[in-house]
Amino acid sequence: MSFTPLHRALGLPPSILTDEILNAAVASGAVETDDLDWKSELPPIKNLSQTDVPKDIAAMANSGGGMIVYGVKENQKVATGRADTGEFSEGHERAYRSVAVTAIVPPVFGIEIYRLGINTRAVAVSVPASVDGPHLIYKNDYFGAPIRNDADTAWMKERQIEAMYRARFNERRRATDALDGLYRESVEEHDTSTRAWLIAAAHPRIPVLARPDRDEVRKIFERAREITLTYSNRSGIHPVENIDYLNPRPGLRRWTAVNTATGSQQWQEAWASVHHDGSVTLASAVGGHRKSADGYFDGWQVEGRGIEGAVADFMALIRATADALHTDEYEVRVGVEWAGDEPLSILTVDGSNFTYDGASTPLRRFTPVSSTITATGSDDSFQRQVHDLAEDCVNQGGITYLHMISEPPEADG
Template sequence: MSFTPLHRALGLPPSSLTDEILDAAVAAGVVEADDLDWKSELPPIKNLSQTDVPKDIAAMSNSGGGMIVYGVKEDQKAATSRVDVGELTEGHERAYRSVAVTAISPPVFGLRIERFGSDMHAVAVSIPASIDGPHLIYKNDFFGAPVRNDADTAWMKERQVEAMYRARFEERHHAAEALDALYDEAATGRDSGKRSWLIAVAHPRIPRFRNRLTREKAREILASTVGLAQTYAGRGGIHPLDNVDRDNPRPGLRRWIAVNTAPGERSVWREAWVSIHHDGSVTVAAAVGGHRMSSDDYFEGWQVESAAIECAIADLMALVRITAEATDNEEYDVRLGIEWAGEQPLTILTKDNMGFTYDGASVPLHRYTPVETTVNAGEPPLDFFWRVHEFAQDCVNQGGISNVLMIHPPARDGSA
């Protein structure tokens, strides 16, 4: 579900954008605003970068995000009627997304392009807010920073550009602080002197605060996450989500907590905790050192199987994607670390060609440096799958392990 400028103008609750909502907006004569722009026809695909499209996208992004609707006539900025813009081809959509990346600096990612109608076609392009402004466009030897001024597009003055750069640096600082707070909270109280703990957190870069998540919604998110996580990493390792109470999340401070369900001394090695915050943030804390190697033997607390890291990453990234959809978030900052306070150096274990545990390639770590990335949780499924793979590879590479064992996305061309 999403809450668009059309929902706001019509006083509707968050929902999927539909043809009926667009008809209602036209019937009500909704007026253009900072975050809404009516267009009567689609721009030509040829030389798209030379049209007003880059300026329109950059202006919306610089103004806190908004929506451009193609297929609506306006008079004095008010919608008057719908116009058929024809079919939006895959090539046209690809060119539109490409312009947002190649003709604007910094690029604008995360466009949401939606088609409407069977007889009367329309297209809505949602441009996300950004903490990377000001977004500039270049023409010949000149550049400028467009911005929405009510229903019009203007150019920023020098002081406005300066203020936006200052805001960018401040927002990045706040985003880093938010990620630090999530990580520190998830890591606090773990017995990292006895066994290694994997701490993984994700925070939306621009949280879109909505109503608090209900217990039922948190339960739905956890249930959906399990299936997606198993798509990413299969069932050949220890998934944190398999060791928490997904059916009965407990309330916490502006969050729901899936508490550990690994009971007793013989199962304590599988301990895990997962939380889903109302603002869309998620955390995973899982014991990854000292896992069982046979019915009677266990690894040492400083020995971590790479498969355990991959399973935790699959769970985290699936949780990010499902939670983002439920909370209408998109871009996330992600951090994964392994906390170990014992005397022995941390060692990441892999498997040899025969399937036996192997540490010959491991690089002993006296400190595991947290790995960070930024992901767009709304990007196409295959692209996101590859982000999961790349993140997992970075995480295991630090311990001297060359390849991931479990996370193998399909080739981008669709071949095996």
């Protein structure tokens, strides 16, 4: 579900955007605003980057996001009727998305495109709010930063550009501080002196103002359990299978799925949380796993597959949360915390699938891996991010190959 300027114009709650909603907005004479732009025709696919499309997208992104609707007639900014846009082909959509990335600096990611209507067709483009402004448009040797001014598009003055750059840098500091706090809090909640823990935290670049209920969060955890198996196998431990995902408990602006691995299974202890602002945390015991019916590794010995399984589940939880709470980019941090005296050792498996430490590089300290993750987009592009994050983690311990997470196909071209 989504809440668009069309929903706002009609006073509707969040829902799937439909042709009926567009018809109602037009019938009510909805007026263009800083986040709603009516256009009667689609731009031509040829030389799309030379049309007003880059300027329109950048202006919306610079103004807090909004929607461009093709296929609506207007008079003095007031919607007066529908106009058939014709077919909006897959090639047209690819070109449109490409313009948002290649003709604007920095790129605008995460636009959503809705095809509406059958006989009278329309295309609605939702441009997300951006924290990377100002987004600039280049024409030959000149550039400018467009912005919405009520129903019109204007160009930023120098002071406006300066203020937006300042806001960008302040946001990055705030996001870093928030991620630091999430990660540090999770580390402090677990005893890292007896066994190593994988700690993972993710904070959305643009936090949401949501208070999901228990049912919504339960569905997020259930969805994460499904997603993780689309790019990882069961040759190692999956932390999301060791949490009470059906009964998340309320916490301070969050819901927490508590550990269910107790008694003889305590070696695979795990905890996970979904925060009201869209943040996600996962903590999984990765040291001291069982190696035989009655034997265990030492607390500083960490199976590479244990790291892979935790990273796969963590990323699946981000993906599921982003889908449910309508977030997009995340700043993430993944680390292995160990406070004991022995150096940390990451273990791999040989050709016969036996665990060994011959390839390990002893670590006095595991350096947390940080990255920016785009939680929306194609399955293949997301899987690539999962693979690369896990690879960075195990490479640090001298391990080359992943054994649980499959490598996505190479992108065409």
